[in-house]
Amino acid sequence: MTQWSGYFGLILQGALVTIELTLMGSVLALFMAFLAGMGRLSRFFVLRALATVYIEFFRGTSIFVQLFFAYFVLPFAGISLTPLQAGVLALGLNVGAYAAEVVRGAIQSIGREQYEACTALNLGRLQGMRHVILPQALLVMLPTFGNNAIELLKATAVVSLISLTDLTFQAQVVRAQTGNTMVPFTTILIIYFILALLISWGVRSLERRMARGLDGVRV
């Protein structure tokens, strides 16, 4: 009879690492999403070009390879990252590229009449963007951001390959030590699912809170 409680403790430690990675990756992804998404809509060609290159490159290459590049190749350029740093960097940049297109689409979905009201009230471009367009666009972005966050959560499993002790890594440790495959992997399957559900609920309640009293904005 295997002493499971100790092994579950190990898996829960892994869950904490996964949560930490997901949160930090999401923050970076969100930052990159707004930077690149708004860059795509810039008046300046250079900004548009930089944003487009970033988005296309990180959407067009594998997260797996990006992570290995960050962890194993960057040291040759004198940049040595811890596994956690490499994981956050790869996940944030990768998911940020997808989310950037969400930001762009949401901003473009706000009707022309709102921009015209800004002009008629003499708001500057940035003022209108910050106070009128973005608050409405945010509501359009949220559901897809929820999707992106869940994608990011699931993608964290790849960091086990660079020896970061996340859920998947710990499950493999447990499997190696006990010889049992079903228990650890069923456990982490359930934990991933619960974490994804938490993200869904969180995003949905945020949506409801922000949509209160609004109409004319799709929810």
Place this chain on the structure above:
Amino acid sequence: MSASAPIIKIDGISKSFGSFKVLDGLSMQVMPREKLALIGPSGSGKTTILRILMTLERIDAGHIQVDGEQLYHMERNGQLLPADERHLARMRQKIGMVFQLFNLFPHKSVIDNVTLAPMLTKGMPRAAAEKRAMELLDMVGMADKAKAMPAQLSGGQKQRVAIARALALQPKIMLFDEVTSALDPELVEEVLNVLWRLCAETDMTMLLVTHEMGFAHDFADRVLFFDRGRIVEEGKPDEIFRHPKQERTQGFLKKIIAAGHRV
């Protein structure tokens, strides 16, 4: 500037959308405090004039002077250069606009809709902006809805808030683009009453594009009839509505009356 100089001077402006020429060498003048009604069939260019004055559309040719200054040009060392964003922003301070579909900010309460622009563009402190906003909301009869969200208001109420929002920047010129066209008939009156109040209590210049011929007749000092990007006929309301000289004006008014509008 003397009191008898026009506050708006439009000189030979043209505007095309693709191959469709909306305005064709149009010239007109508006005097300070004048109430001007622009009428005519849809596509005749009357709304485009308001949108050009609000800098929502650019002109292809011609000049516009507002309050003694070029709107789309800047004078630098005796030369006229195309206006930059800073010049436009300064000129926009003189002009306010109310839209057919209100264009309120749906995520902001009534009072926040009114205070946003004065706080951002004039650096007004919140307390002062709110005090002024409440006075304006009171004037349009919406003070009791200051905390409401736009979605909770009727069309007429939304439009009255939109008027207060435009007034908050204290423009010299107000542009009203079919402000009652999207309203249910029983709500039209409450918006028109606000315009009467503005007329009595302020000395703003007002340009109205409208299909409310009865209102245009009673309210306007002068009526311009537009067709195909040109002013076909202009004059005192009585002249235009009772004794139109041009065939096209007569035809248009006949159609409007047949459609049940009071003149």
